[in-house]
Amino acid sequence: MKATFIAFDGTTTQVEVDEGESLMQAAITNDVNGIVGECGGSMMCATCHCYIDDAWLEAAGPRNDGEEDMLESATSEVRPQSRLSCQVKMSAELDGIVVRLPETQI
Ligand code: FES
Numbered sequence: 001m002k003a004t005f006i007a008f009d010g011t012t013t014q015v016e017v018d019e020g021e022s023l024m025q026a027a028i029t030n031d032v033n034g035i036v037g038e039c040g041g042s043m044m045c046a047t048c049h050c051y052i053d054d055a056w057l058e059a060a061g062p063r064n065d066g067e068e069d070m071l072e073s074a075t076s077e078v079r080p081q082s083r084l085s086c087q088v089k090m091s092a093e094l095d096g097i098v099v100r101l102p103e104t105q106i
Helices: 023-029 054-060 065-071
Strands: 002-006 012-016 049-052 082-084 097-100
Touching (some): 012 023, 049 054, 054 097
Antiparallel strands (some): 002 012, 049 082, 049 097
C-alpha cells in the first residue's frame, strides 16, 4: 500500500507501507523529512504530528484520547486534520493516503 508525505517545503515522498504499519514508522524507514518520532510510537512526544488530507480524514478515523492530550504539546498549529502519525495504522481503506507535515516538530 502507498502513502504520500508532503513536507512543509512541498517536497513530496511516496512510500510503501505494510498493512498495520504506522505512518510514523513508514516515514522513519524511508527517511522522510519532517517526522521525528522521538518516542518510537508510544504517544509520548508529538514529534510525529501530521495533517491528514481531507479526502482521507474519515477513513483515518478519530483521534484516540491519549493522542488528543499529546497533541496539545505539538509545536506546530493543531488543526482538525491533525493526527499523531504513529497512531494511524495502514489499512486497505487508507491505501494512497496523503499526509502533510508541519513546519517543525521540535
Ligand atoms: Fe511519539 Fe508518535 S512517535 S507520539
